[in-house]
Each structure stands twice: as C-alpha cells, then as structure tokens.
Amino acid sequence: MKYLSLVLENIGGTLLLMVRALKYAPTLPRQFPRFIEQCYLIGYTTLPIVTILSFFIGSVLALQSGYSMENFGAKQFIGTLVGLTMARELGPMMVAILVTGRVGSAITAELASMKVYQEVDALVTMNIPPERMLVLPRLAAILVMMPILAIIANLCGWYGGALVCQYTHFISVDSQAYFAALKRFMEPKDIVDGLLKAEVFGFVIVLVCCYTGLSTRGGPREIGAAVTKAVVASLILILVLDYFVTKALLFTT
C-alpha cells in the first residue's frame, strides 16, 4: 500500500511538473540560448554513440536474419526486415535507451545537486520558476533532437545491414537488391511512426529525470540514488510505453 501510494505520488508529481512547464511554453523564445545548449548536450554529444551502436545493431540484425532466412530462400527480404525493424522499433528504442543513460542521468544529477545545494530554492526566492528555467528548455530540446537522432540511427542501421549483406559469404545480397527490398515494403508511415515513438520516449525521459532530480532531498548520497531511480524508472516506462504506443500506432491509419 505504501509502495502504491509512492508510485501514484510520483506519477502525479511528474504530470504536475509537465503541466507547470508547458504553462511557460510562450516564454520559450526567451529561453533560446538555454534551448540551444540543451540541443547540443542532448543531440550532439549523444550522436557518436548512437551512430556506432545503430550501425552494429543493423549489422547484427542482418547477420542473424540472413543466417535464418537463407534456409528457406528468403534472403532477398533481409532489406525489408532490417529496414522495418530499425525504423519502427530498434531505431527509436535504441536512441531512447542511449539518451536515458547518457542524457537522462546527467539531467537528474544536475538538478538533484541544484536541489540539494539549495540552488533551486534560490531560484524560487528570486521568483524564477524552476519549471521555466530548468525543465522547459530541456523538454523543447528533446522534442527537436529525438527525431533527428532516430533518423540517424535508422540510416546507420540500414547501412550496417547493407554492408553485412554484401560482404558476408553465406548471405551475398548486394546493396542494390537490399535497398530495393527495403523500399518495396516500407511506407512513409513506418518511418513517421518510429519518429513519433522517439518523441514520446524522449518526452517521458526528460520529464521523469527532471522530476526525480527536482524532488531529491538529503545530501550527496541521495544524488546518486536519484540518478539510479530516474534511469530505472525511465527504462521501465520506455518498455511499457513501447507496447501501448506500438499498438496504438498499428491500428491508426
């Protein structure tokens, strides 16, 4: 019962934070330098790891599917499988997991330390709402950067798969055939759905991490605990939401 009330309190607190932050949306043009700074932190610094991991995920996907599909003569559809899986599922999911670990943890640590060392209280006494200064620029930045990162993840995954198909002796599907299969069965909706997922995941990650950081009480030890809590909660939420968002998108024309 105590655990349930804690979960409900956290959900309520996170939703309240979202409402309060969005209330200041008209002030976003004034927050432009902070927005750009957050775009850099969220997008640019995460880009190398997204590129490398997506490339190898696409490669492994092609390798595994090539190994299985070769048995029943369906090698020509590897491009379709890698293309759809990356665009609809693995691209946004991988980006969300990487952003949680790389950016979400940093957001929680920064805000929790500001809370513990009374910097957030100082903002409140200066009549500067923390939701406006600390949460809103991060929310806006993640909404801009997540689709960009997801598109880059898709492209890297597709090219990783293409390289593996071309140069692995038991697959031997050339790039032209691979990309032709990828295009044949893929619709713009598949890519848009993936990008929408990325947006939802990013929004949730920032909200959960900001809320956890801003609700931290205690000392330096609690900052570490807050980071762990935020990362675990974000990952669970991403996986649970993935199911519901996928289901909703599959039945939406």
Add this chain to the structure above:
Amino acid sequence: MNPAFTASPFVGQTFGVTVTKLNKQFGRTPVLRDISFEVKPGEIFAIMGPSGSGKSVLLRCIAALEVPTSGEVRIGEFDAADPATRDKVHLALVFQAGALFNSLSVYDNLALYPREHRLCPESGIRERVMHALSILSLEKAAQKFPSELSGGMKKRVAIARALVMEPQLLLYDEPTSELDPVMAATISEIIATLREQMAVTSIVVTHDRSLALTIADRVAIIMDGRILATGRPDEFKHTTDPAISNFLNPVIDLKNPRFKQLENHHE
C-alpha cells in the same frame, strides 16, 4: 563602518512581517510550535537559538519555501504562501551556504535576476551588478566561479545577489556561521548598513550572540520550536531566565559531569 560602502540607489517600500500561530511538523515530529511574532517595517529582527531549534525552518516558512502545517505568515498585507505575493514583494534570502549557482560566474549569478525578469537592458544590468559588487568590495571577483571563492566571499556574493533584487524584505540564514571573527564583524556591519541605506526589513537567523545583540532592534529566542522570549537586545543582557542565560552566556566547565562520563568511557 566599512569604507567601501557608498550610498545605495536601491530604495523602495518596506514591509513588516506577521507570523501567527505557526506550526510545522515533519512527519510526526513537530519542529515549530505555535510561533507568533511581528516584525515592523525597516526593523532588524534577530531570531536566536541553539542548533536544531527550528530557526532555519521558520525562515524557510517566511520565505514560503516550506508549507506550514498550520498558522499564517503575512508580509505586509499579503499572505506569504500565495505565489502571487512574490510578484508584489521583493523578498531575498541569503542562504547559509550561499546557494550560489555553481555553473555561473559571480557576475552571472548577480545578473540572473534582472535578466530573467527583463528589468533593464544589458548595459543597465551591468551597472546594477557592478554597483552591488562594489558595495561589498567584490569587483575583482566578478569573473570568478563560486568554487574559487572563500567562505566569507561566498556569503558576500550571496548578499550582493540579494541586493541586485532591490529587496523589500531581506532574510539571512546564519550569515556569520563558519566565518572568522573579523569577517563575521564585517558581515554584521553590512547587514546594519544595508538597513540604514535601504530601509529594508531584515530578519536574521543566527546563533551568533554578538551579531544579534549588536545590530538587531529586537531579538527572539527560540528553543525546541517555541519562542521563549522576544525583546530589545539590552533586555537579554541581564536576563534571569536560566535557559536563555545558559544559551547566551555559556560557561565552559571542564569538571562538567558529561565530560567526566566521556572521559571514563574512553578509559
């Protein structure tokens, strides 16, 4: 008096503070019990008490950083708990540890308030910030970061940051803690001078006897979450109340039984 002080351009209306039957509990632990007092506009009011007596929580309730369990705090005619009060009353709080923004330089720490509230163009902000820094002899520290400052400088930067807000109510949380006696005296002078020049109402939470009894107009003694007495500083100099007397004039007694007990324990 510190010669670095110049006439302050910060002028404005001041507000009194009325605390009525204030109670605060953390879980089941009562921290403040039935606190009531009044601070007149322009007054320096010191709240003294031993560590853990609830002084800082009381200050946080006045600044609306804590929600009281019951009771009311009014700043002038406004309810302190009403978020709209912050738009009407310029309230500044000097935190015990400074609470400076560690990722910003001293200059940017001071410029944050006028920039966020768009009070004036950047040239005006610069003038305002440099003036506040000059009042506290901190011009050379403008480009430094809080991590590069000493404890005394951090306190002075925190006061300078409060000054930029042109406060009508200035709250200080342990302004002289962790400072050497000379720096503590300087901070006391700064508090007195700011009141003199800006006519700002000041509430100082402290356990520094000399600070409270030297610069305050009135002093409240708080112990175990209750106000024991309120009065002018001279009324406390010859108090007969044993609890207050023991707090204000502690005697170091090496033959104290508790000390003996500790000694025996180590043997």
